[in-house]
Amino acid sequence: MYNDIIEAIIDSVSCRSYRLCVVGRPKVPSPNLKYQQHDVYGHNGAYYDKNGYEDVPYTLTFNYLEEPEVGTFKYQMRKIRQWLYKAERLELSDEPDIFYTIKKVEIGDAENDIVEFGYFEVTFTLAPFAKVIExxxxxxxxxxxxxxxxxxxxxxxxxxxxxxxxxxxxxxxxxxxxxxxxxxxxxxxxxxxxxxxxxxxxxxxxxxxxxxxxxxxxxxxxxxxxxxxxxxxxxxxxxxxxxxxxxx
Structure with a gap:
């Protein structure tokens, strides 16, 4: 039985290590085929050649909540950004047999209405397909x-x-x-x-x-x-x- 609380595990480190929780249940990423279009005079419609798969943009929303003595959210965010910008591998706790290869990381502006609370979005650019863990x-x-x-x-x-x-x-x-x-x-x-x-x-x-x-x-x-x-x-x-x- 899977836990309904999803953990993002990045380079073998759980988001919980940074006191982060994934908001909601993440979507299941799917790659799109790349097509090359050919228009032929006198023919209805076009012809398409399949030309591999596109990378996948994949957004996760994280929130942070901690007791004030641990440090303010702004202070912790500096450590969190350092961890995320180095990310190369993403696993999700409800898919324990696969991992995604991270190609690019973009961190959105963080909301911080309360000193010890914050939330923000991270958009990962993933390789088109996940890999089965061997x-x-x-x-x-x-x-x-x-x-x-x-x-x-x-x-x-x-x-x-x-x-x-x-x-x-x-x-x-x-x-x-x-x-x-x-x-x-x-x-x-x-x-x-x-x-x-x-x-x-x-x-x-x-x-x-x-x-x-x-x-x-x-x-x-x-x-x-x-x-x-x-x-x-x-x-x-x-x-x-x-x-x-x-x-x-």
């Missing part, structure tokens, strides 16, 4: 034989995964009978980050070393919504991890 990747152990697995991607549109190959030598990855992704001279591991369009190896200190010269093309794997089939060819690969980056 606490751990899909993990598959591989022997010398080819690995073939089918897994579900509970995303509403295609998503850009992060695939980590462990082992050594050459390897080819096939996804959904589509393009082959080849990699040469893998040394311990290689990470294919489709979202960031990066190919790298992570060293013992957590630093990323560019490995793009080891991949056969500039293309990156993409998962479809629903079932996906992954085939990994390469006798020296011992384990595969998949972060699906599913979108909601």
């Amino acid at each position: 606490n751990s990747p899909l993990e598959y152990t591989k022997g010398t034989e080819n690995l073939e697995v089918v897994f579900d991607n509970r995303s509403i549109i295609n998503s850009e995964p992060k695939i980590i190959l462990y082992g050594s030598g050459d390897c080819t990855v096939y996804l959904n009978s589509g393009e082959a992704f080849g990699f040469t001279a893998i040394d311990e591991s290689i990470t294919i980050d489709s979202e960031r369009k990066l190919t790298y190896k992570t060293d013992s200190n957590g630093a990323h070393m560019n490995q793009s010269a080891k991949q056969s093309s500039n293309a990156y794997p993409e998962l479809v919504a629903g079932d996906n089939t992954l085939v990994v060819v390469g006798a020296g690969i011992t384990k595969v991890e998949i972060w699906r980056n599913a979108l909601a």
Whole structure:
């Protein structure tokens, strides 16, 4: 049973930590498709090409109420603004399995009729879709034989995964009978980050070393919504991890 009081959790910090409450129940954000219009002489109406999705403006109203000894609202607002302007990730307590990526923050003027009380609006510009929270990747152990697995991607549109190959030598990855992704001279591991369009190896200190010269093309794997089939060819690969980056 969900609590009717909604918390906004920004960069893992609840709004309650700043003595803020979200006013009402927030709307559910939905992205709009971007269209390119083509008018053809002699034809009724127009033709439209779908061209991705727009970012989503999303407004939350916060109020603040505290005992005077904690500090005036104006004093606390300085701390609140500092927290909000750095925001990168938004979660809502009634959607515990997803988060939104914040691209921009705009804070409206605050109303402050009483010393210890205030309220204000914050408009976040969010990436078009929320992301499903993954606490751990899909993990598959591989022997010398080819690995073939089918897994579900509970995303509403295609998503850009992060695939980590462990082992050594050459390897080819096939996804959904589509393009082959080849990699040469893998040394311990290689990470294919489709979202960031990066190919790298992570060293013992957590630093990323560019490995793009080891991949056969500039293309990156993409998962479809629903079932996906992954085939990994390469006798020296011992384990595969998949972060699906599913979108909601």
